[in-house]
Amino acid sequence: MKSITTFSIQYAHRFYGFAGEARYLHGHTGTLTIEVEDTVEPGVNMVYPCNEIKRTAWTLLRNFDHALILREDDPLLPAVLSVYEKEGVRHGTSTNTNRGPAFETALAKAYPECRLVVTKETMTVEGMIKIVYDLLKDKLNIVRLTFTSGDNAASACYKSAEKTRQRCPRCGIELDKSGRCPKCGYCCCQ
Numbered sequence: 001m002k003s004i005t006t007f008s009i010q011y012a013h014r015f016y017g018f019a020g021e022a023r024y025l026h027g028h029t030g031t032l033t034i035e036v037e038d039t040v041e042p043g044v045n046m047v048y049p050c051n052e053i054k055r056t057a058w059t060l061l062r063n064f065d066h067a068l069i070l071r072e073d074d075p076l077l078p079a080v081l082s083v084y085e086k087e088g089v090r091h092g093t094s095t096n097t098n099r100g101p102a103f104e105t106a107l108a109k110a111y112p113e114c115r116l117v118v119t120k121e122t123m124t125v126e127g128m129i130k131i132v133y134d135l136l137k138d139k140l141n142i143v144r145l146t147f148t149s150g151d152n153a154a155s156a157c158y159k160s161a162e163k164t165r166q167r168c169p170r171c172g173i174e175l176d177k178s179g180r181c182p183k184c185g186y187c188c189c190q
Helices: 050-064 076-087 125-136
Strands: 002-013 026-037 067-071 108-111 116-119 142-149 152-157
Touching: 002 050, 026 050, 026 125, 050 067, 050 108, 050 125, 067 076, 076 116, 125 142, 125 152
Parallel strands: 002 067, 067 116
Antiparallel strands: 002 026, 026 142, 108 116, 142 152
């Protein structure tokens, strides 16, 4: 069975080197749908609480919200960083509160202090799915991701992990390595 959650991400980007309209800097509201599969946890009668899927995902994905996403070879990148430096926002400000932890993967690097994500590939809907899966594959048992941005959409399916994750019978989230629930404190060893 699956638990499914959806949320929106506001971002700006462009397709550097593209021959069409998307070569110009523009913004979108993107909608990300995450489908997580597992057995139904008897104590809470659900696969995984959707608010916990969202919380787990949002910890890292908030770096994409209200951010500029540019490919690493885009000539706009050094110009943007230079302007941010001159304006005193390159290293963050007290008003920049919606940011997650910095990350760097083979596909993307987040600079949360200045609301910037730099990608290896053009940030298409397909590219966003690859980045999201790479960031969350070890945190959630994702079996499908769908990302819609404007009139564009893409979806990818993933093989369900054979091993189910040990979850809390009180709130349904994954227990830590010691068998304790990080949310409610339940311990399976009691």
